[in-house]
Amino acid sequence: MTTVSDETSWRTLTGGPSRFLASSWPWRSVAYLLTGWIVAMLWVAVTALLLIVPAFGLVLLLGGIPLGVVERRRLRLIDPVPAPSPHSPPARPGLVAWLGTRFREAVTWRELGHAVLFSLVLAWVDAAVGLLVLCAGYVMAFPVLIALIPEYQPELFGLIPARQPEALLATALGLAVLPITLYLVTAYAAARATLARRFLVDRPDANTEHRVRELSRSRERILDAMDAQRRRIERDLHDGAQLRLTSLIMTLGMARLELAATPGPASEAVEDAYRQARTTLSELRELVQGIHPQVLTNRGLPPAVTEIAERSPVPVDVRFELPHRPPGAVEAAAWFVISEGLTNVARHSQADRAWVTCAYAGTLLVVEVGDDGVGAADPDRGTGLQGLTDRVSVLHGRITLSSPPGGPTVLRAELPCE
Structure with a gap:
């Protein structure tokens, strides 16, 4: 069973005519295509106003960001997959930090490129494709129009006269053409949504590669820190405990020589301490060698x-x-x-x-x-x-x-x- 979360226009297109025509996706596609030109006109108007003031030139470079926000929201009409903002939060609060972060992000320039392409080309192509459904609706309603508006008497495509009952042929033609038109319009809208997502949403592969690179750098930094710590421990042991233990062995060696002529418990204790100190020094050297020679x-x-x-x-x-x-x-x-x-x-x-x-x-x-x-x-x-x-x-x-x-x-x- 298909749930709301995995129901998409692409999936519905391949799900059979009855399922497709009974769904809301064709009409959502038409709404997506026919509202784009309004957004484009508003963006062009605001951009033109900002051009009047030269000081706002820097702001124009970030003009793709607000349009990207609107377009990611409009994607919900045709694509239920979440379209989160790809922008990273600034490292610190403040306008300067925010501007610095935005100008360094590749997605900022992708959004600007999309804004120019969308406002000058895509929005108007979308509207033209969306109007195909309205044209099919007009053909279907042709007999009603000539009945309600007597002075409206054009021939349809120069083939169907504006009189009854011949005008009913237009309704039949419209009913035959409408499903095909809805299929084409929905497929185009789905492709447009995919293109918009390419511009406005981070690609999973790019995110994955970025995370892998960051993880690799993090592991390298951890390894460098571990090696530095190993060298520090080795240096501290070599210059500290190892030298003091060597000095202790020398002192015990001198005491051992002094007591060699007078065997007894004291001599045996010094001999035992001397052997244990030498064994400890050998083990410490092995430890230091294993840490970082x-x-x-x-x-x-x-x-x-x-x-x-x-x-x-x-x-x-x-x-x-x-x-x-x-x-x-x-x-x-x-x-x-x-x-x-x-x-x-x-x-x-x-x-x-x-x-x-x-x-x-x-x-x-x-x-x-x-x-x-x-x-x-x-x-x-x-x-x-x-x-x-x-x-x-x-x-x-x-x-x-x-x-x-x-x-x-x-x-x-x-x-x-x-």
Whole structure:
């Protein structure tokens, strides 16, 4: 069952003659077409008055906005789909902010173009098409007119004389022509409404693309903020807690040497504290390394990856072909891909060897982490691939995992550098 909300002139046109002729859409179409010229004349008159005063020239550039408001309301006659205003609210109150917002919006200029086209051409074509229905009505009423107005005795189209009963042929002709005319007029009105909507209402695709762009920029800003926070935490830990812990280890080491000649409970307590402090320092360094390594910021990707490879329990071959450093966000993403990839190699692959390659391919930085292990890696098994995918996608990159049973497993990331 068709509801009021999804009943449109286009749908009614394809719904069968009886349904179409019994609906209100033909007459709503006629009303839409025959009222446009009134709006056009008013707009032209007001525009002409404003032209008399040169100071109002700036206002004329915004003249499409009020006409757009009227036309979006008139669209309700022929198109029940809501036609909200596409204008954005100003960032702050005040006339200056409102003018600045309107002049920057593309829809303002679309509305101005529509106003000129509508007032000079479309409104008059609409009226001419709408008058076709009145012409059909005149043909149908021809016998009544000559009966009520005896002095009105023209021949209809030079074919039907103004006398009874021959004049009844005009009524038959009008009844035959009226349904065809209503179909044509309604189809034209629906097409006109579609054209008006193109000018006066934001297109869904444009809105979607705008939202996608804004979302992408927002994700990039969030990633930049996260990386900056990581670097700050790493710097604070490196320059603060790590230095103090190193100083504590040195102090305990000196006490350990002093008490080495006098074994006892005090010596054992200092020895235990010394071992725990060294273990804590090692764990803190691992934590700092995982957050954002200082060597990556200071010296770049190859030294940072070499440092990871040297600590890996699986031997790693590292090959870089980087004539210049990539952008900071790309460099950080590549490091996280390599770090996570080598962590998975150590935990899951049962590999004898692993390799890391990093090189430019056009405008892309291509990173690969592979191993000769057992393969069959499952990205849904908590290998961190989803987190890497999210980070890479923010940079409009791509990440793939190839891991057939028996190996080899290759994690590949392609990161745009532009």
